Amino acid sequence: AQSVTQLGSHVSVSEGALVLLRCNYSSSVPPYLFWYVQYPNQGLQLLLKYTTGATLVKGINGFEAEFKKSETSFHLTKPSAHMSDAAEYFCAGGFKTGANNLFFGTGTRLTVIP
Amino acid sequence: NAGVTQTPKFQVLKTGQSMTLQCAQDMNHEYMSWYRQDPGMGLRLIHYSVGAGITDQGEVPNGYNVSRSTTEDFPLRLLSAAPSQTSVYFCASSRGVSGELFFGEGSRLTVL
Numbered sequence: 001a002q003s004v005t006q007l008g009s010h011v012s013v014s015e016g017a018l019v020l021l022r023c024n025y026s027s028s029v030p031p032y033l034f035w036y037v038q039y040p041n042q043g044l045q046l047l048l049k050y051t052t053g054a055t056l057v058k059g060i061n062g063f064e065a066e067f068k069k070s071e072t073s074f075h076l077t078k079p080s081a082h083m084s085d086a087a088e089y090f091c092a093g094g095f096k097t098g099a100n101n102l103f104f105g106t107g108t109r110l111t112v113i114p
Numbered sequence: 115n116a117g118v119t120q121t122p123k124f125q126v127l128k129t130g131q132s133m134t135l136q137c138a139q140d141m142n143h144e145y146m147s148w149y150r151q152d153p154g155m156g157l158r159l160i161h162y163s164v165g166a167g168i169t170d171q172g173e174v175p176n177g178y179n180v181s182r183s184t185t186e187d188f189p190l191r192l193l194s195a196a197p198s199q200t201s202v203y204f205c206a207s208s209r210g211v212s213g214e215l216f217f218g219e220g221s222r223l224t225v226l
Binding site: 034036042101102104 | 118145147149154155156157158159162172204206208210213214215217218219220
């Protein structure tokens with residue numbers, strides 16, 4: 001079955017520390033992959049996406065993610081956390097079914113400690 | 115730019131009542147969808163549409179109806195509300211397959 005799994009429902013980092021949020025997908029065919037961010041009481045906004053081509057994807061706000069087919073992973077990183085990064089992050093996969101239906105992970109809430 | 119607009123933002127219903135969540139987009143996107151967000155479960159697809167007059171079921175369609183008479187609008191109808199439908203509902207749209215999904219700000223529904 002096609003699915004996206006996020007490891008860790010809560011992650012805490014100190015301000016200035018590395019942010020690493022984990023995402024793995026389950027599919028024999030590499031999917032389209034996305035990271036979305038959700039701030040309190042708001043909708044989701046796109047951080048970055050992987051469709052084809054370069055496996056290291058750069059997004060907004062200093063985030064990036066690397067697509068690793070051998071590990072079926074698409075982990076999100078940021079070298080130095082900022083207080084404004086505190087939010088919930090969702091990994092999502094589109095499995096090329098002919099419609100733009102995304103399968104979402106269960107989310108990771110990032111807390112940044114001053 | 116309005117993007118994706120959802121109304122109402124908050125609604126409280128009693129069990130058995132019906133209501134419609136409205137969704138409109140002004141980006142001329144072919145694809146529209148409805149998700150529900152529940153704690154610890156991420157977002158789950160309810161229904162989607164790939165164009166006017168075409169709708170299909172997602173992962174959790176039971177208890178919900180949709181229609182797509184125009185490109186811009188994609189309302190979600192709850193026929194007989196149940197407490198299990200207490201959730202935050204998001205409408206999203208995109209230009210096509212693999213395109214970025216643009217989300218509305220959500221509609222928080224409580225069913226008593």
